[in-house]
Amino acid sequence: MGSLIRWVAIFGAALWLSACEQSPRSPLDQQVYVWQRQWTPAHEAALQGSRADFSTLRVLALQAFPQEGWRRTRVDPALLKQDGRPLIAVIRLDGQLAALAPPQIITQVQQLLADWQGQGLTLAGVEIDHDAGNARLAAYRAFLQQLRPALPAGLPLSITALPAWLSSPELPKLLATVDSSVLQVHAVSRPQNGLFDPTQTLRWAKDWSRASDKPFYLALPAYGVALLAADEGAPLIESEVPLAIAGSRQEMLADPLQLAALATQLRDERPSHLAGLIWFRLPLVGDRRAWSLTTLKAVARGDALSSRLTVELTAHDRLYDVSVRNQGNLDQPWPQRVSLVARQCQGADALAGYVLQQSADRLIFTRVHDGRITAGGQRAIGWARCAFIDQGASNVDP
Numbered sequence: 001m002g003s004l005i006r007w008v009a010i011f012g013a014a015l016w017l018s019a020c021e022q023s024p025r026s027p028l029d030q031q032v033y034v035w036q037r038q039w040t041p042a043h044e045a046a047l048q049g050s051r052a053d054f055s056t057l058r059v060l061a062l063q064a065f066p067q068e069g070w071r072r073t074r075v076d077p078a079l080l081k082q083d084g085r086p087l088i089a090v091i092r093l094d095g096q097l098a099a100l101a102p103p104q105i106i107t108q109v110q111q112l113l114a115d116w117q118g119q120g121l122t123l124a125g126v127e128i129d130h131d132a133g134n135a136r137l138a139a140y141r142a143f144l145q146q147l148r149p150a151l152p153a154g155l156p157l158s159i160t161a162l163p164a165w166l167s168s169p170e171l172p173k174l175l176a177t178v179d180s181s182v183l184q185v186h187a188v189s190r191p192q193n194g195l196f197d198p199t200q201t202l203r204w205a206k207d208w209s210r211a212s213d214k215p216f217y218l219a220l221p222a223y224g225v226a227l228l229a230a231d232e233g234a235p236l237i238e239s240e241v242p243l244a245i246a247g248s249r250q251e252m253l254a255d256p257l258q259l260a261a262l263a264t265q266l267r268d269e270r271p272s273h274l275a276g277l278i279w280f281r282l283p284l285v286g287d288r289r290a291w292s293l294t295t296l297k298a299v300a301r302g303d304a305l306s307s308r309l310t311v312e313l314t315a316h317d318r319l320y321d322v323s324v325r326n327q328g329n330l331d332q333p334w335p336q337r338v339s340l341v342a343r344q345c346q347g348a349d350a351l352a353g354y355v356l357q358q359s360a361d362r363l364i365f366t367r368v369h370d371g372r373i374t375a376g377g378q379r380a381i382g383w384a385r386c387a388f389i390d391q392g393a394s395n396v397d398p
Contacts, residue, residue: 028276029276029277030277031276032054032058032279032280033282034059035060035281036282037063039079043079047079047080050296054085057088058088061089061091061116062108063094064105065094066096089123090126091127092129092130113126125158126151127158127159127160128158129159140174144177145177156179157179158179158182160182160184161208161216163184163208166207175214180275182216182217183208195221195223195224198258202269208271209272215273220263222281222296223289239289254291263277263299267302277300279300303329306330307330309326309335309373309396311325319385323379324396325373325378326376331374332373332398333372334369334370334373336367337366338364338381340389340393342389343387344387348363351380354368363389
């Protein structure tokens with residue numbers, strides 16, 4: 001009898017382990033913010049290129065500013081209908097608003113939802129983005145409690161959240177009013193700290209998982225900004241739209257390798273209730289301060305990241321156009337120096353961002369400004385009219 005009991009116990013344990021092995025934890029959902037205030041023809045390619053890798057679009061739809069009032073984003077409803085992915089409308093309430101006016105906000109949100117529905121758009125949720133200070137979280141919770149019954153029945157409501165709220169006793173009650181939250185872990189708080197700290201992010205995610213049993217997402221950066229010194233207070237932040245202000249700029253860019261390592265760690269050591277990652281933001285062709293879509297997709301998929309810069313020469317009757325191509329899935333800075341073996345050159349020059357040094361048998365292009373070559377892209381750096389250039393002997397110094 002004893003041996004039979006032991007056999008049953010062992011067999012039962014084996015079945016339990018087998019069931020566990022056959023039921024792996026679901027993968028992290030990958031979503032993306034569409035945060036451009038003006039939609040352009042470039043959105044079509046960006047949406048089409050991102051469809052296979054990001055399950056849901058969170059679209060900036062409406063903003064309230066302290067002085068300017070309300071501003072709608074002019075989305076392209078035809079593109080969104082054609083895209084077909086679940087659609088979450090994001091309403092941004094500026095953190096500098098003196099106070100929230102629930103009746104006015106609710107009216108604006110209801111009108112937005114009615115207009116989008118009239119254009120054939122079906123929403124999968126509404127997200128409120130409001131950077132409230134801890135002292136105002138009780139008032140924010142009261143507003144959300146008024147907003148919730150004013151939304152269509154069954155429409156999920158989420159909020160963008162700040163790590164600073166972890167220290168507030170109001171946080172559990174605030175999170176109880178919504179279906180999910182999006183913890184924003186990127187910001188320019190102190191320039192010396194950059195946009196993002198992976199160690200701090202992991203700590204915040206684990207703390208957030210203990211604050212509530214509601215699902216939450218992490219909003220991760222896939223962009224950069226430039227900081228300009230201001231006469232008083234915090235520095236000014238320049239993104240894709242240039243500021244009409246002279247002065248030097250300190251560029252800050254989220255590191256894809258750093259974010260890829262964090263995403264892997266989150267998959268392996270997934271905090272409780274973490275439902276997925278939301279990348280900020282969907283890049284458009286021509287964006288100066290955002291990862292390329294190729295790099296963003298590679299990071300989201302967990303692909304190995306690599307780049308290889310090579311020299312490309314295009315010849316037209318001994319006139320050579322000199323370019324550098326990035327053969328990989330990782331955006332790279334312009335190379336510091338490109339050296340070519342060349343003979344009998346009648347003329348040569350560098351293009352903007354580089355200077356040329358020329359000797360009897362060599363052309364050296366040296367970088368004098370910063371820039372990036374997107375994954376799979378190329379950048380022209382100069383030209384030369386020569387009898388012969390040995391492309392095989394070229395050298396790219398990153």
